[in-house]
Amino acid sequence: MITIDAAGMHYKELNRLIREGIGKGIKKFFLENINGQYYIGDGIKGDDVVININGTPGNDIGAFMDGPTLIVNNNAQDNIGNTMNAGKIIIKGDAGDVVGYGMRGGRIYILGDAGYRVGIHMKGYNEQLPVIIIGGKVGSFFAEYMAGGIIVLLGLNDSDEFDGEYFASGMHGGTIYLRKKIDFSKYSKDVELYEADENDMIFLKKYLTEYADSFNIPYEEISGKPFYKIVPSSARPYAHLYTSA
Amino acid sequence: MFRIKNKFNAERDISGCGLCGIINAKKIKTNGSDIKKSISVEHDRGNGLGGGFAVYGNYPDYAELYAFHIMYDNLSAKADVEEYIKNNFIIEKEEPIPTFKTSKIYDHPYLHRYFIKPKSDRPDKLFHELGDDDFVVNSVMLINQNYDGAYVFSSGKNMGAFKGVGYPEDIADFYKLEEIEGYMWTAHNRFPTNTPGWWGGAHPFTLLDWSIVHNGEISSYGINKRYLEMYKYNLALKTDTEAITYILDLLIRRHKLPISLALTVLASPFYQKIDKMDGEKKELFTALRQIYGSALLNGPFAIVFGHSNGMVAMNDRIKLRPLVAAVMGDFTYVASEEAAIRAVCPSPDIVWSPKAGEPVIVEFEEKNIHQKGGLLGL
Numbered sequence: 001m002i003t004i005d006a007a008g009m010h011y012k013e014l015n016r017l018i019r020e021g022i023g024k025g026i027k028k029f030f031l032e033n034i035n036g037q038y039y040i041g042d043g044i045k046g047d048d049v050v051i052n053i054n055g056t057p058g059n060d061i062g063a064f065m066d067g068p069t070l071i072v073n074n075n076a077q078d079n080i081g082n083t084m085n086a087g088k089i090i091i092k093g094d095a096g097d098v099v100g101y102g103m104r105g106g107r108i109y110i111l112g113d114a115g116y117r118v119g120i121h122m123k124g125y126n127e128q129l130p131v132i133i134i135g136g137k138v139g140s141f142f143a144e145y146m147a148g149g150i151i152v153l154l155g156l157n158d159s160d161e162f163d164g165e166y167f168a169s170g171m172h173g174g175t176i177y178l179r180k181k182i183d184f185s186k187y188s189k190d191v192e193l194y195e196a197d198e199n200d201m202i203f204l205k206k207y208l209t210e211y212a213d214s215f216n217i218p219y220e221e222i223s224g225k226p227f228y229k230i231v232p233s234s235a236r237p238y239a240h241l242y243t244s245a
Numbered sequence: 246m247f248r249i250k251n252k253f254n255a256e257r258d259i260s261g262c263g264l265c266g267i268i269n270a271k272k273i274k275t276n277g278s279d280i281k282k283s284i285s286v287e288h289d290r291g292n293g294l295g296g297g298f299a300v301y302g303n304y305p306d307y308a309e310l311y312a313f314h315i316m317y318d319n320l321s322a323k324a325d326v327e328e329y330i331k332n333n334f335i336i337e338k339e340e341p342i343p344t345f346k347t348s349k350i351y352d353h354p355y356l357h358r359y360f361i362k363p364k365s366d367r368p369d370k371l372f373h374e375l376g377d378d379d380f381v382v383n384s385v386m387l388i389n390q391n392y393d394g395a396y397v398f399s400s401g402k403n404m405g406a407f408k409g410v411g412y413p414e415d416i417a418d419f420y421k422l423e424e425i426e427g428y429m430w431t432a433h434n435r436f437p438t439n440t441p442g443w444w445g446g447a448h449p450f451t452l453l454d455w456s457i458v459h460n461g462e463i464s465s466y467g468i469n470k471r472y473l474e475m476y477k478y479n480l481a482l483k484t485d486t487e488a489i490t491y492i493l494d495l496l497i498r499r500h501k502l503p504i505s506l507a508l509t510v511l512a513s514p515f516y517q518k519i520d521k522m523d524g525e526k527k528e529l530f531t532a533l534r535q536i537y538g539s540a541l542l543n544g545p546f547a548i549v550f551g552h553s554n555g556m557v558a559m560n561d562r563i564k565l566r567p568l569v570a571a572v573m574g575d576f577t578y579v580a581s582e583e584a585a586i587r588a589v590c591p592s593p594d595i596v597w598s599p600k601a602g603e604p605v606i607v608e609f610e611e612k613n614i615h616q617k618g619g620l621l622g623l
Contacts, residue, residue, distance in 0.1 A: 036286045036584025056584045075596065077582055078567055097567065115598055116564045139564065140601065
């Protein structure tokens with residue numbers, strides 16, 4: 001275990017200390033007085049490494065990360081988990097724009113709201129299944145061009161507009177689960193809405209339980225309502241954008 | 246050789262910059278140390294080729310006079326411009342802008358300031374009946390265009406721009422901002438990618454009391470420029486940010502649009518949104534888009550716009566640049582990154598990300614923050 005006081009520290013130095021620590025076999029990190037340092041945990045490996053972050057981390061935390069767990073006890077900024085491959089990012093506040101861009105594995109759990117363009121270009125392949133769960137609401141361009149993986153939008157704070165505009169446009173793979181029915185008519189014609197069935201709920205239980213445990217909220221509080229799911233109507237929605245069918 | 250005039254053959258500049266702003270709604274003044282600290286958190290958003298600040302309330306002793314900040318390449322340019330100023334303005338006071346030589350800012354132009362007001366019997370009165378503001382605008386355009394080696398970078402009342410080539414925290418030290426007090430501050434950290442960094446190209450861009458700091462790229466620059474030229478604005482600096490400043494001057498000062506309406510011209514709702522509005526509101530927004538289509542800003546942007554009555558922060562219509570806002574008592578903070586706010590205000594009352602195209606508007610006296618909206622309470 002190691003505690004790093006990051007007050008006034010540049011991200012280069014901070015990330016060097018983290019990488020050196022992991023190299024020496026340290027499993028638990030506590031980063032104190034973080035404010036704005038970019039690239040925390042980028043590209044690091046180690047399934048049993050846990051990094052606790054106190055303060056507001058800068059952009060691009062957990063990019064290309066491959067195994068460790070990042071716990072952010074405050075809000076986080078933009079580009080969380082960009083192209084992340086494995087591991088877990090837990091945000092106990094709100095997240096900025098472009099969460100999980102091109103994400104290809106691992107989990108991102110957000111207690112509060114997330115910004116614009118969540119899960120854009122997210123993808124999955126065989127056993128690689130990226131999962132994002134958002135507790136609050138999201139901005140526009142949610143799941144744009146989504147190609148694989150799972151996004152769950154809980155809308156726990158029950159605000160009226162929780163799904164933004166241009167929802168799931170260009171989505172052609174993966175599944176979106178919603179804890180609340182949305183006005184589907186205003187959305188992309190690329191996707192279809194269904195009620196989640198028993199199999200869906202069995203599948204989701206593992207992730208929702210882990211989510212609830214991450215934030216110390218009772219699982220029943222999350223699962224108590226019927227869920228809906230959104231899947232793409234085609235794997236190639238733009239196949240004939242420029243050519244005739 | 247060091248030159249002020251932008252001779253670079255480029256139509257616009259594309260930037261990935263950092264910005265922040267601090268305003269006290271009750272006009273309680275603070276010195277420049279907070280804004281310096283805030284923008285320095287965004288150090289890595291720039292590359293040392295442009296930093297700058299605008300401050301309001303810093304010249305209370307000369308509050309009725311236009312404060313011209315001018316940069317000169319050489320003393321002959323200074324002599325030429327001063328002759329023009331003497332012929333047309335009453336000069337209450339003039340002096341070099343106080344600077345502190347730091348190792349970081351080693352190559353700078355002559356920086357001079359003038360507290361002036363237009364003469365009532367100035368020569369051009371023979372031909373025009375221009376108001377003082379219009380005459381000042383014309384003079385700024387004239388100097389920036391016709392006087393080689395001179396550039397007016399601030400011309401408002403009881404406000405000033407302080408900018409140059411360097412990281413903003415070094416520019417702050419260079420201009421000794423810790424000794425300057427104001428009730429509203431904006432700051433910018435520049436990352437120019439299409440034109441070289443030069444002193445005049447740093448933000449903020451100002452005209453009269455308007456100041457703009459901007460992160461993004463205005464891809465409608467060509468249309469905006471041609472439109473502004475019809476109203477005798479001269480876009481001498483060849484950067485897109487300059488165009489925003491002049492559009493706001495045109496809409497708010499000359500066409501007398503309320504600020505909130507002028508902002509909906511810059512980031513107009515999409516037609517599909519206008520179609521869903523009802524009655525008068527729909528009519529108004531349709532009319533605005535029709536009349537001011539050429540003033541619409543396209544492309545990604547986040548701006549902080551300062552004026553004598555307050556501050557506005559706004560995104561483009563689909564949020565392609567970051568913007569965070571926070572309120573703590575009478576203070577409102579805006580920045581590209583939340584960390585920049587937390588550096589000077591660790592626990593704000595509220596923190597939020599403004600929605601795309603919906604401005605955060607703060608006015609002095611009565612605090613008036615529109616978290617939702619922008620779209621008028623019609």
